[in-house]
Amino acid sequence: MMCILSLLAALCFVTGDRSTHNPNVVSVANFAIDFHNRMNNYPYAFKVVNIFSDSAQIYPPARVKYTLEVEAAQTVCRNQANVNLQDCPLQSDAETMICSFVVFAVPGNNTIPKRLLSDQCVSDGRGLF
Ligand SMILES: *[C@@H]1O[C@H](CO)[C@@H](O)[C@H](O)[C@H]1NC(C)=O
Numbered sequence: 001m002m003c004i005l006s007l008l009a010a011l012c013f014v015t016g017d018r019s020t021h022n023p024n025v026v027s028v029a030n031f032a033i034d035f036h037n038r039m040n041n042y043p044y045a046f047k048v049v050n051i052f053s054d055s056a057q058i059y060p061p062a063r064v065k066y067t068l069e070v071e072a073a074q075t076v077c078r079n080q081a082n083v084n085l086q087d088c089p090l091q092s093d094a095e096t097m098i099c100s101f102v103v104f105a106v107p108g109n110n111t112i113p114k115r116l117l118s119d120q121c122v123s124d125g126r127g128l129f
Helices: 006-015 023-039
Strands: 044-059 063-078 095-105 115-127
Touching: 023 044, 023 063, 023 095, 023 115, 044 095, 063 115
Parallel strands: none
Antiparallel strands: 044 063, 063 095, 095 115
C-alpha cells in the first residue's frame, strides 16, 4: 500500500499494517526512528505507525541501502535510551510526523550495526488520534 497524502494517513493506519512489509524493512524503520529519537530531545519517544514506501538497493555482497518514507507518532513513553517502542502505546492525541530515512544494513545479521545515512522528519501538524 502506498499513501502519499497525509490526509490518507488515518485511513492507512487503520487498514494498512506493518505485517505486510518485509520484516527487514520493519526492523530498519524501527532502528531509524530509535536513532532519530536519540538525536532529538523530544519529551516523548516517537514510533513508526506506518510505512508509506520502501525501496532497497543492494550493495554486494550483503549490504542493502534502504530508503523509507514512514509516519511516526508520539507515544506515552519518555524519550530515553533503551525504550522499548513496541510496547509503548500512542498518546491519545498523538502528534505525528513524516520521516524520510536512508539506512545501510545487512539484512538478517543483527551483529553488524546499521547506519543511518539520512534522517529527515517533518511534523505534519496534525493530531490523528
Ligand atoms: C554476521 O556477520 C558477522 C561478521 O561478518 C559474521 O561473523 C556472522 O556469522 C554473521 N551472522 C549471521 C547470522 O549471518
